[in-house]
Amino acid sequence: KNEVEQSPQNLTAQEGEFITINCSYSVGISALHWLQQHPGGGIVSLFMLSSGKKKHGRLIATINIQEKHSSLHITASHPRDSAVYICAVRSGETSGSRLTFGEGTQLTVNP
Amino acid sequence: ETGVTQSPTHLIKTRGQQVTLRCSSQSGHNTVSWYQQALGQGPQFIFQYYREEENGRGNFPPRFSGLQFPNYSSELNVNALELDDSALYLCASSLRQSDPYFGPGTRLLVL
Numbered sequence: 001k002n003e004v005e006q007s008p009q010n011l012t013a014q015e016g017e018f019i020t021i022n023c024s025y026s027v028g029i030s031a032l033h034w035l036q037q038h039p040g041g042g043i044v045s046l047f048m049l050s051s052g053k054k055k056h057g058r059l060i061a062t063i064n065i066q067e068k069h070s071s072l073h074i075t076a077s078h079p080r081d082s083a084v085y086i087c088a089v090r091s092g093e094t095s096g097s098r099l100t101f102g103e104g105t106q107l108t109v110n111p
Numbered sequence: 112e113t114g115v116t117q118s119p120t121h122l123i124k125t126r127g128q129q130v131t132l133r134c135s136s137q138s139g140h141n142t143v144s145w146y147q148q149a150l151g152q153g154p155q156f157i158f159q160y161y162r163e164e165e166n167g168r169g170n171f172p173p174r175f176s177g178l179q180f181p182n183y184s185s186e187l188n189v190n191a192l193e194l195d196d197s198a199l200y201l202c203a204s205s206l207r208q209s210d211p212y213f214g215p216g217t218r219l220l221v222l
Contacts, residue, residue: 004153033210033211035213040215041148041199041201041215041216041218042213042214042215042216043154043201043203043213043216044213045210045211045213048210086153086154088153088154098144098156098159098169099146099154099156099203099211100156101146101153101154101155102153103151103152103153104152
């Protein structure tokens with residue numbers, strides 16, 4: 001079992017739909033990241049969370065530390081949101097902290 | 112302020128050869144992490160460098176080695192290339208526990 005599990009693996013939505021991507025992890029973490037990867041390979045950091053909820057535009061990320069679970073929500077989805085969304089956790093408070101990644105969720109938003 | 116850059120963007124090598132990949136970190140960032148991303152999978156942590164010292168290593172053999180320079184740029188060296196080393200290699204720079212900034216990646220194909 002992977003330390004970081006994402007669901008679903010693939011998601012197809014119609015423009016305007018509300019989207020949720022889930023992430024569960026099994027290790028102790030100091031922070032959780034949501035990342036976006038486009039087909040060219042470049043990765044953009046969307047959120048870094050250690051508790052609660054963050055919002056940026058149409059994107060909302062939440063984390064429940066007790067349940068070891070995080071969700072990424074996209075409101076009013078748009079075709080330009082099509083990308084791979086990756087959850088990654090940072091373990092280790094001190095030197096050598098690393099990111100452990102989920103497998104990613106491929107999101108396709110159709111017009 | 113320049114972002115994280117990587118070179119080359121693409122590379123083709125044959126089995127047994129050696130390769131050096133380069134990463135220039137975001138201005139002011141003193142930590143660089145390297146990741147390997149095989150097709151259809153999430154990135155896997157290779158190692159991290161902090162102020163020119165290796166600062167954590169993932170489950171990769173010794174033929175994967177690295178270096179960080181005084182200007183915090185970094186190199187990833189892979190000796191005795193194997194077919195399974197074909198992947199996207201990503202570097203990410205940060206200030207210790209802060210948000211990572213990812214480079215565009217180097218796509219390596221080993222024939």
